[in-house]
Amino acid sequence: MDQDIGLTLDAGPAGETKNIVPSPYPLFNFHTDEIEQSYQHLKTLGYKIESEIVEFEDFAFFTISDPDGNIIMICNG
Numbered sequence: 001m002d003q004d005i006g007l008t009l010d011a012g013p014a015g016e017t018k019n020i021v022p023s024p025y026p027l028f029n030f031h032t033d034e035i036e037q038s039y040q041h042l043k044t045l046g047y048k049i050e051s052e053i054v055e056f057e058d059f060a061f062f063t064i065s066d067p068d069g070n071i072i073m074i075c076n077g
Helices: 035-044
Strands: 029-031 048-055 060-065 071-075
Touching: 035 048, 035 060, 035 071
Parallel strands: 029 071
Antiparallel strands: 048 060, 060 071
């Protein structure tokens, strides 16, 4: 897959009460070419860092929680 990939967050059917429960693990991730700069930028913006940068030979990631408590992974590789 050598192209852009979209992400749609669907609120579900109108008029229905939704029981939204944040996921305790990442359901998706955002890619970055600059993991350390992304970490520092999100920290500066005040996001809660859930895990420090974890590094492997060809892959690194960290997780944050969004304002609703969902866990989001930021990764490279």
